[in-house]
Amino acid sequence: MKIAINHKSPIPLHIQAEELLRKMIKLPEFQDGKLLPNEIDLANQLAISRTTLRQALNKLVYEGLLIRKKGVGTKVADTQISSKSANWLSFSQEMQARGIPIKNFELHVSWIYPTEIIANFFNIKTDQKILKLERLRGKPEGPFVYFASYFHPRTGLTGDEDFKRPLYDILETDYNIIAELSKEEISAIAADKFIASKLETEPGSPILFRKRYVYDQAERPIEYNLGYYKADSFIYAVESRRG
Template sequence: MKLDHNSDKPLHIQAEEILRGFIESEEYKNGKLLPNEVDLSKQLHISRNTLRQAINKLVFEGLLVRKKGYGTKVVKKGIVGGVKNWLSFSQEMRMLGIEIRNFELHVSLKRPAEEISTFFHLDDISDARCVVMERVRGRKEYPFVYFISYFNPAIPLTGEEDYTRPLYEILENQCHIVVKTSKEEISARLAGEFIAEKLEIESSDPILIRKRFVYDVNNVPIEYNIGYYRADSFTYTIEAER
């Protein structure tokens, strides 16, 4: 419960590490509320804004849940399936023998939304801009996925790179960044007008949404990626061994 105010490590990261300890403890796993923000910020000798930044990160990761007028508690873990070895989209399609076509490719510089700045640990989002890549990809005959990728502003990308090349090849060869870990979330919904136009389907058709949170070998967040897939063209499989 003690933070090092002389450390090079930001205080909100130190607070996040302490909260992760709470999350793993039996006491809080069983549903006990975390101390309220006022008390906890006093115990840690940090501002409530700094503490809230740490809490927001863990809420965003789905590890904590916060209810107004009630408090913050650890999310009880459900049954989760994971994939040990993950591939980039290009690698996945190559293994399946599918020839991929780019229907759209846009690169821009944008200020990140709050949840994305939280993922990248951005203290001040007013001046930070992410390189954002949007791609509609699919078979030769029709598109089946719309990707949006946000990249950590700390990465030396300019937006002028050749994004027709494999993404992680660019990061490794030009930025000396080797990606290692991908955390994923899968959900479903109806397409809506915007996504339907991108994927050439009806707005009432179902889509699958695949969020990827990509980290490098040093566990630094690199990419926040959202993929919107035609449900008739994408199946997510999980293999588990006992």
């Protein structure tokens, strides 16, 4: 791969450097812990300042794609998955956008009576059954997240859908329900025996616990989602822009 940027392009140099880095980290020569060229050499090769290069590097470090260690260098982060809250998608769409192959290890559909908390969220009674979707998902080499999703009866889901398809695609394409708004709560918890067995870890291991409340275009609740992520396999990144 030719490592160069176009100084005559109207695209800012740090953006070009960022895109170049995104291509570089996919190359075999930078896998398995091998270091990227040091900042001075790479900046000289690209004929840009170290400040410009560092701006691009910082973006990829922030996204969890690179790891930088003082006195050692910069390498590709290959053990953790990154999720960003801006422009949220279904899990399948998130991972597809990042080029990460995902395997479904378990998929269970059932009709259950909601707890009081879930019933209150949906503004229904606890004696009205709702659809529950459980999925254990991860990379081909092992699971790293367990999801439990509960759906408002209004969605029309029957349980016979092909849930290997992206969830929000099913809702929009098959039921004309557009997931417009997501509100989330994120916390750290210790894995209980159930979650530990699902994620193939030890009870008491750190887990990133994410609650997601999903609403349609009229801001009516349609999904109550609980996600349990292995802390050593997942980074949750939040990007905010002032103004």
